[in-house]
Amino acid sequence: MARMKFICDAERCIECNGCVTACKAEHDVPWGVNRRRVVTLNDGVPGEKSISVACMHCSDAPCMAVCPVDCFYRTDEGVVLHDKDVCIGCGYCSYACPFGAPQFPTNGNFGLRGKMDKCTFCAGGPEANGSEAEFEKYGRNRLAEGKLPACAEMCSTKALLGGDGDVVADIFRTRVLNRGKGSEVWGWGTAYGKPSGTTKS
Amino acid sequence: MRRGSVAFSVLAIALSLAACGERVQTVNSPKKADAKSWQGSENAAYMAAGWNAGDRTSWENQIHTRNQSQNEYNKVK
Numbered sequence: 001m002a003r004m005k006f007i008c009d010a011e012r013c014i015e016c017n018g019c020v021t022a023c024k025a026e027h028d029v030p031w032g033v034n035r036r037r038v039v040t041l042n043d044g045v046p047g048e049k050s051i052s053v054a055c056m057h058c059s060d061a062p063c064m065a066v067c068p069v070d071c072f073y074r075t076d077e078g079v080v081l082h083d084k085d086v087c088i089g090c091g092y093c094s095y096a097c098p099f100g101a102p103q104f105p106t107n108g109n110f111g112l113r114g115k116m117d118k119c120t121f122c123a124g125g126p127e128a129n130g131s132e133a134e135f136e137k138y139g140r141n142r143l144a145e146g147k148l149p150a151c152a153e154m155c156s157t158k159a160l161l162g163g164d165g166d167v168v169a170d171i172f173r174t175r176v177l178n179r180g181k182g183s184e185v186w187g188w189g190t191a192y193g194k195p196s197g198t199t200k201s
Numbered sequence: 202m203r204r205g206s207v208a209f210s211v212l213a214i215a216l217s218l219a220a221c222g223e224r225v226q227t228v229n230s231p232k233k234a235d236a237k238s239w240q241g242s243e244n245a246a247y248m249a250a251g252w253n254a255g256d257r258t259s260w261e262n263q264i265h266t267r268n269q270s271q272n273e274y275n276k277v278k
Contacts, residue, residue, distance in 0.1 A: 002264055070230045076237065083232045126233040130242030144242040146249035146263040152271065163268035171272040178274070 003059075003078040004121050004143075005165035006152065007172055008051040011179070012159035015040055015050040019151035019160050023054075026122070026150040027139025033103040035119040036151055052151065052160045055080065055101035055119035063093035063102060077143070078165075079121040084137045087115045121162070122149040 015038050023029065023036045036054035057080045064072040064080065071086035072093075093116060094102040105114040124141030127134035134141055142150060152162030161168045239261070241254025248254065252263035269275055 002261060070228075071232060073232060073235070075235065081235065085233070086231050123238060124235075126235040128243060129236045129238070129240060130244035130247070140247075141238075141242055143238040143264075144236070144240065145244065145247050146252050146260060146267070148264065148267050148271075158271055158273060161271050163271065164264060167265065167268040168271075171268075171274075174272070174274050 002164035003166075004057060004123075004163065005078070005168055006052075006054065006056060006121075006149075006160065006162045007168055008053070009159045009161065009172060009175065010049040010051050012157045013038070013050040013052060014157055014159070016156060018154055018156055019052045022150045022154035023119070026142075027120075028135075029117070029139070030105050033105050033117050035101075035103065035117065052155075053099055053101075054151070055097075055121070056099055057119075057121055062096035062098070066092045066096040068092060073126075075123060077121075077123070079123045079143075081120055081123060081125050081138075082116065082118070083126045084115045084117075085126075089113045089115050091116075119149075122147070 017038050020034065020036050020038060024034075027035070029035055036052060038050050038052050040048055040050040042048045057078060059078065061072065061074070061080045063082075064074070067082075068090060069086050069088055071082045071084075072080060073082070074080055089104060091102075091104065091113060094100070094104070101118045103117045105117060106112065107114055120138050120141075122140060122142035124130075124134045124144065125138035127137065129141050129144035140150075142148065147153065149162045152160045155161075161171055237257075239255070239257040239259075242248060249263065249267070251266070252259040254260075
């Protein structure tokens, strides 16, 4: 059984935003909503690093834990999805998510917050696979078409990998072994710094 | 005095057993059930070739094969 995961290779990401564009186009995502975006660390400084960020489909998802109306569910492939007919747009999930994945379309002059929208791993939602209703609410269901997320498949440098976690991890591991470095570029060390008393490898 | 202690005992027993009569209360989430990915899509025109909708093993093989297209080391071997 596949467990779907994303990983972004910061050594390869060139901040082209192709993944963002592919996602917007594939799902007809409205203005103001970015299911995926590229974040650059040390922007403008030599050696800057970029990573593409969206919902990471956490194994123990905080959004699921805090949702007061229990609108989230996890598919057999480990994809975290939600039912927009149940969502009340409260925003708790956006406070809980460490990646800023939940998005809220605004409408009206007073910025009324709509139903939450986020990356679906191109797996649609709780409507008939490939139906008009599913597309309107959640976008395309590429997994049901035997495809993988558009962002990963469209990535020109293959920095963004998406699919079965075991396969994706194997691909990334092969790269790191071939180039002899890079396992440290995005991970605990990048996010939280090296433990004190250790030297940078 | 004796009558009071009996009454107290009966009351204590009744209170301690009160919870036993409670019915199970479950919250039925209004979430809709979702179709499985391996069941395929209504959009037959967009279905990738090489697998059979409704066949789970076929879908898993398709996803695995498709995943390998992200590994360019397969192309340069």
